Amino acid sequence: MEEVIIALIICVALPWVILHYITKWKTASTITTDDESLLDELYHLAKRLDARMDTVERLVSTDDPGFRPARLVHDSDEDNDALRELDRLIAEKKGVKQ
Known part of the structure; x- marks a missing residue:
């Protein structure tokens, strides 16, 4: 069960967090x-x-x-x-x- 939770975090949550902050960074740098x-x-x-x-x-x-x-x-x-x-x-x- 722990392996499934860790795999879920790595496959879903980590990319979501990374893409979220990349989007925030790009929109903050534009006029x-x-x-x-x-x-x-x-x-x-x-x-x-x-x-x-x-x-x-x-x-x-x-x-x-x-x-x-x-x-x-x-x-x-x-x-x-x-x-x-x-x-x-x-x-x-x-x-x-x-």
């Missing part, structure tokens, strides 16, 4: 739809905040000619190329044509 929508929302928020910072820096620079922003330069081609590439990749991922 869910909620994660993608959160990242998309954060990306758009960052773009809005960047536009607001540009406006604030432009207003401050009109009041104080000696003001030099310590961040990226507004509308420089070097900075905008990376942002355009990121926009293109996001649109490609969503299947939207630009």
Whole structure:
């Protein structure tokens, strides 16, 4: 009787436990739809905040000619190329044509 229980554990329970945790491991390492929508929302928020910072820096620079922003330069081609590439990749991922 003990041999049957041991054989049953080895043939059924052990593979089930192994496959269960392999499945858990694979699903935990993927990005869910909620994660993608959160990242998309954060990306758009960052773009809005960047536009607001540009406006604030432009207003401050009109009041104080000696003001030099310590961040990226507004509308420089070097900075905008990376942002355009990121926009293109996001649109490609969503299947939207630009």
